[in-house]
Amino acid sequence: MQGAIDATLLQNIALGRNWYEEINSGTTLQDIAARTRIDTKRIRQMIEIALLAPDVLEDIISGQQPIGLTTEWLKTHDLPIRWEAQQALVASLQ
Numbered sequence: 001m002q003g004a005i006d007a008t009l010l011q012n013i014a015l016g017r018n019w020y021e022e023i024n025s026g027t028t029l030q031d032i033a034a035r036t037r038i039d040t041k042r043i044r045q046m047i048e049i050a051l052l053a054p055d056v057l058e059d060i061i062s063g064q065q066p067i068g069l070t071t072e073w074l075k076t077h078d079l080p081i082r083w084e085a086q087q088a089l090v091a092s093l094q
Contacts, residue, residue, distance in 0.1 A: 005063035009049075012071050013060065016050025019043055049074050053083035056090050066093035 019032055029040045036043075049071065052060075059065045069090055080086050 006060065006065070006070060009060055009065075009069075009071050009074075012046050013050050013052075013057065016046035016048070020047045020050055023047070045075050048079055052079070053086045056083075056086060059090075066090060068093040 022032060023029070029043055032038070032043055033040045056065070056069075060069070073093075077089075080089065
């Protein structure tokens with residue numbers, strides 16, 4: 001079963017992307033944490049969400065992700081680094 005567009009998940013992906021770009025430009029996690037008053041662990045989680053496999057991200061953007069694929073689920077589960085493993089894990093949520 002497919003979910004609808006998850007605005008919270010999309011916002012967190014965008015936030016994670018922004019923070020990822022900041023890190024690539026030389027900003028530290030501690031700098032971001034001090035500015036945003038968000039724990040570095042949470043910042044890392046949002047960056048990891050933003051770096052999901054491209055097809056998983058496309059499904060999220062179009063609202064075609066499995067209904068169980070939410071920000072909360074992603075925060076409480078370790079994501080594999082390899083995109084193929086991510087795809088298999090996400091597919092198991094259906």
